[in-house]
Amino acid sequence: MPGIDESLLEAMRLPGARGALVVDWISGLALGAVGEAPGGDAEATAAETAELARQAMESGTLAPAVGGAGPAGGAGSAGKERPAEELILTGADSYHLLRFVVTTFDSTVFLYLWLDRADGNLALARIRLADMADRLVLG
16 A cells, blocks of 8 residues: 555656645645645645645535435544545646545545646546545555
């Protein structure tokens, strides 16, 4: 099972990948970074994307319906459904993907991928990022 560095290098092999981070959405710190970052600052990117992730994960609006648990929500440590699996932001020339990492403990980590819109494949990136998040070993 790959760790942070291996997962980031795997993300950079995706067509159109410009940069990738592993971020803790509570602290806003980058646990690992590779490639470019929007604005040239990986730490600023980590902090800003962590704010988006935090809002999504703490949102009552996005919470799964009571009794409507299904595979789309992903389970947390106590069987609690998570409000979001991933966030996708589209820009004029790029995609920004945030994929939450689910672990046996209450994970506050997500994978971030900056993908060039002209050279990247959003569907492929989503599939591969989900696979990376499932296999990521933290520790």
